[in-house]
Amino acid sequence: MDNTLYEINKHKFNILSLANKLINTYEINQEISINNEIKKETEFLLSLLNIKNSSMMNQMAMNNMNFFNPMMNPNFVNNNNQFQQMIQQQLMQIQQMLLQPPMNQQMENIQKIEDKITVKFRKDRAEPIPVKCSLNNSISDIIKKYRKYSLDNEPEEKFIFNAKALSPSLTVAEAGLTNNSNIFVVETNGLRGG
Secondary structure: OHHHHHHHHHHHHHHHHHHHHHHOOOOHHHHHHHHHHHHHHHHHHHHHHHHHHHHHHHHHHHHHHHHHOHHHOHHHHHOHHHHHHHHHHHHHHHHHHHHOOOOOHHHHHHHHHHOEEEEEEEEOOOOOEEEEEEOOOEHHHHHHHHHHHHOOOOOOEEEEEOOEEOOOOOEOOOOOOOOOOEEEEEEOOOOOOO
């Protein structure tokens, strides 16, 4: 059952990542491809949830049979103390299940991998320039990487995300950038109030 729970959490996380990718994608072929991946992930997730549901129903049926029918175990009839111990053990098991964190260490490791993202700098109609970064990098750091890769050193440029100029002092996470986010590079010379 532990492996099933891990797989369920993994597919949930994959669906979340793909949904973020889909939100930040504007090319129709990529949108179709990501949508197909989401369909596959949800089909896997549905089958795993059915397995989990079936397993839980079987476990509940067994627990109810033993709980409501002490005759299933002759020792219960002769010893009320054992019956009370069984109830305490079941309560402790339920308590342990409730206290377990929703994601285990492996899911945290997946999250650390996801802290690494790629953002795309777009200028005019040229091919986008992908820049790999961490969610903890500052905006000024990723702009420096963009300038290094693109050889674009125009001082009169603004970097726009979600229709707002990016503040160089923010981190990638604080600015709300996610994997495959588009940052538009706009020349400001000649613009009023720029």
